[in-house]
Amino acid sequence: MPAANNTFNHIWSGKCPRCRQGDIFQYPLTKVTHFAVMNTRCPVCAAAFTPEPGFYFGALFVSYAFTVAIMVAVWLILYLVFNPADWVYGLALVSGAILFSTISFRLSRVLWLYWFGGLQRKS
Numbered sequence: 848m849p850a851a852n853n854t855f856n857h858i859w860s861g862k863c864p865r866c867r868q869g870d871i872f873q874y875p876l877t878k879v880t881h882f883a884v885m886n887t888r889c890p891v892c893a894a895a896f897t898p899e900p901g902f903y904f905g906a907l908f909v910s911y912a913f914t915v916a917i918m919v920a921v922w923l924i925l926y927l928v929f930n931p932a933d934w935v936y937g938l939a940l941v942s943g944a945i946l947f948s949t950i951s952f953r954l955s956r957v958l959w960l961y962w963f964g965g966l967q968r969k970s
């Protein structure tokens with residue numbers, strides 16, 4: 848099934864906010880050692896992905912919100928399904944946060960760029 852042509856899919860797949868074609872990150876998420884490497888400009892429309900120095904500092908707070916949401920979800924599932932010993936909660940929460948950290952990092956930066964990057968879509 849082809850991906851629908853909407854904003855959610857563009858954000859999820861890390862596409863440029865302006866042209867929706869160029870990749871924001873240089874490598875796919877599966878290349879774990881280079882997951883954070885970003886293109887400085889869009890390879891398709893040359894939009895700047897770092898509008899100003901320190902632009903992505905704010906994305907840290909979005910990433911924090913994602914991490915809290917992941918931890919709450921893991922805790923809730925454990926509590927409702929297994930209700931294990933306390934140390935299992937600790938281990939599962941930390942493991943969940945680490946496991947989803949690359950996704951959280953990328954998604955928070957992409958969202959920050961979409962919200963505050965000033966790159967309106969050309970139609």
Ligand SMILES: [Zn+2]
Binds near residue numbers: 867868869891893894
């Ligand atoms: Zn672009």
